[in-house]
Amino acid sequence: GAVVSQHPSWVICKSGTSVKIECRSLDFQATTMFWYRQFPKQSLMLMATSNEGSKATYEQGVEKDKFLINHASLTLSTLTVTSAHPEDSSFYICSARPPRGGPTYEQYFGPGTRLTVT
Amino acid sequence: DQQVKQNSPSLSVQEGRISILNCDYTNSMFDYFLWYKKYPAEGPTFLISISSIKDKNEDGRFTVFLNKSAKHLSLHIVPSQPGDSAVYFCAAGRYDTGTASKLTFGTGTRLQVTL
Numbered sequence: 001g002a003v004v005s006q007h008p009s010w011v012i013c014k015s016g017t018s019v020k021i022e023c024r025s026l027d028f029q030a031t032t033m034f035w036y037r038q039f040p041k042q043s044l045m046l047m048a049t050s051n052e053g054s055k056a057t058y059e060q061g062v063e064k065d066k067f068l069i070n071h072a073s074l075t076l077s078t079l080t081v082t083s084a085h086p087e088d089s090s091f092y093i094c095s096a097r098p099p100r101g102g103p104t105y106e107q108y109f110g111p112g113t114r115l116t117v118t
Numbered sequence: 119d120q121q122v123k124q125n126s127p128s129l130s131v132q133e134g135r136i137s138i139l140n141c142d143y144t145n146s147m148f149d150y151f152l153w154y155k156k157y158p159a160e161g162p163t164f165l166i167s168i169s170s171i172k173d174k175n176e177d178g179r180f181t182v183f184l185n186k187s188a189k190h191l192s193l194h195i196v197p198s199q200p201g202d203s204a205v206y207f208c209a210a211g212r213y214d215t216g217t218a219s220k221l222t223f224g225t226g227t228r229l230q231v232t233l
Contacts, residue, residue, distance in 0.1 A: 004161070034220070043207065043225045044162070093161050097219070104150035104169055105211055105219040109161030 003027050004096050006110035013084055013117055020080045021113045023094030029074035030096035034107060035067075038091045050077040084117045091115075121145045122210050124224040131231050137195040139227050141208035144189065148210040152221070153182060153193045156205045165206075166193070198231045205229070 003026040013019050033050040049057040056069035068080040095107035123142045131137045150169050154162035168175040168182045175182050181194045205228045209221040
């Protein structure tokens with residue numbers, strides 16, 4: 001259980017175009033999903049918290065107009081990188097948290113999406 | 119401000135021996151801690167967690183120890199296997215009044231288990 005999928009697994013786009021990444025919880029409903037970004041050999045940096053039916057909460061320094069997040073249902077959140085530039089090239093990972101069953105709020109991660117902007 | 123730190127970027131251990139990965143934190147308000155394992159170009163996989171009211175949690179070959187006074191936790195893997203070779207992240211979180219509880223991740227330790 002607690003499987004999270006992401007699509008696509010990798011994408012190459014031209015500078016100035018937009019790219020949408022999907023994150024799905026396959027066997028549970030997730031009222032909250034999270035979007036992270038990881039640069040090579042660095043830690044996971046939380047970009048935003050996606051809440052079903054409401055606006056996402058962005059971390060400090062993350063441009064909400066550039067990284068559009070939509071949590072349309074209890075099993076789907078999308079991240080759209082708008083007007084992508086080469087510096088947006090990164091590994092984007094989503095996570096979801098199943099309904100709480102224990103004392104710790106484990107998040108389960110998708111396999112990640114490698115974005116390359118040329 | 120790096121609230122969760124893993125001071126050893128890499129660790130090499132022989133197969134069959136114990137692997138000990140360490141993590142320090144600065145925020146005494148964290149309520150729970152987790153360890154994740156990550157392979158390149160994949161998402162992290164949840165391994166084990168511990169609540170701040172506990173000092174030890176064990177699951178098979180994995181044991182997490184928490185020393186609140188020292189703000190330190192460690193992950194022990196016994197016996198280490200070649201398949202354990204990966205990057206290990208510790209993470210910490212707080213209970214929120216709302217539905218979202220964010221995790222703060224450490225910088226990771228690359229474990230290499232040699233034959």
